[in-house]
């Protein structure tokens with residue numbers, strides 16, 4: 001039997017500041033570190049709202065990230081179908097095989113490898129800006145900059161030849177574009193899967209020094225899974241980084257004093273990106289888990305089989321860790337944010353995402369010193385409710 005709960009997730013944001021968290025999540029954080037809530041998909045789960053407890057749950061192997069388990073928060077039949085189709089990928093399993101596969105990928109995202117990509121990321125960012133500037137002000141920063149940059153970077157990472165970039169970008173945008181409708185999105189995904197299979201076969205014949213060739217050469221993954229891994233990286237890394245880029249730009253434009261600090265001293269960019277990751281927290285409806293055993297969290301007994309949502313958004317504003325956390329402060333040390341998760345599933349691509357955000361934001365602010373919003377903020381349409389927070393379009397002028 002389901003009990004009545006005061007809160008239901010996902011909860012909508014109130015009109016007003018686009019960076020305020022949904023009131024329901026703020027209230028839950030006041031109620032305590034572990035709060036029982038209803039889910040819009042018809043079930044119940046625990047919201048883990050404070051930093052210490054959210055970090056503990058994410059780092060605790062007694063909680064599983066297997067989205068196919070009963071009571072996994074916010075799962076619908078449609079989502080279950082999608083997850084079961086991609087089950088061979090690294091993201092959904094907790095066991096030794098996950099650890100082995102994760103190690104293979106982590107090696108590909110080592111700081112040294114990502115550092116080596118920096119000049120090419122810089123070139124990608126400059127090219128996208130050149131095109132945007134040539135097309136003229138005003139422009140939609142999402143379609144002109146925030147989407148193409150991460151997509152081109154994934155092309156670099158995987159070793160997609162330059163001649164295929166347009167095809168690759170077009171399909172990867174459609175795959176993530178809700179306005180295109182479910183059929184077009186699925187078709188784009190299939191096209192990309194087919195493309196990735198072809199690319200893998202080509203790399204076998206003519207290897208390069210990029211990720212697909214590295215994976216093939218290592219022999220660590222069955223060949224048929226190499227293409228799927230490429231697609232997983234695209235799925236995990238494209239929308240996330242592009243949403244962060246657009247929302248970070250908006251956050252800075254809405255906080256002119258913070259923007260001025262960053263313009264005065266560009267060396268603040270690394271810390272500013274951590275603070276933007278914390279302040280925006282695009283993983284807006286939390287990171288799901290299911291308890292495998294009875295575990296006590298924040299004084300509450302979570303029983304085996306119950307679902308939990310680690311609310312990284314409220315954890316990232318926990319006053320005991322981030323005093324004045326409701327405010328954006330680019331000089332804050334925000335490195336203990338949980339925006340990339342924590343523990344064995346912590347984001348594999350975080351060093352790449354960081355490099356992209358640092359380079360893209362620094363370059364954007366440097367090259368367009370008069371950048372400003374071209375429409376009132378009330379006219380912007382935000383992606384509320386869905387997994388990653390973001391803005392559909394961001395019209396800017398300079």
Ligand code: HEM
Pocket residue numbers: 065090091092102232233234236237238240241244282283287288338339340341342344345346347348349350352353
């Ligand atoms: C700002 C951008 C990004 C954000 C906010 C983000 C956030 C996250 C979070 C919260 C998780 C943990 C999920 C969990 O614990 O269940 C995760 C996992 C993951 N991310 Fe990211 N991510 C970003 C960019 C990227 C990029 C660029 C890539 C790769 C190109 C990537 C690849 C992955 C993969 C493969 C996993 C699964 C790791 C595992 O289960 O072991 N992410 N990400």
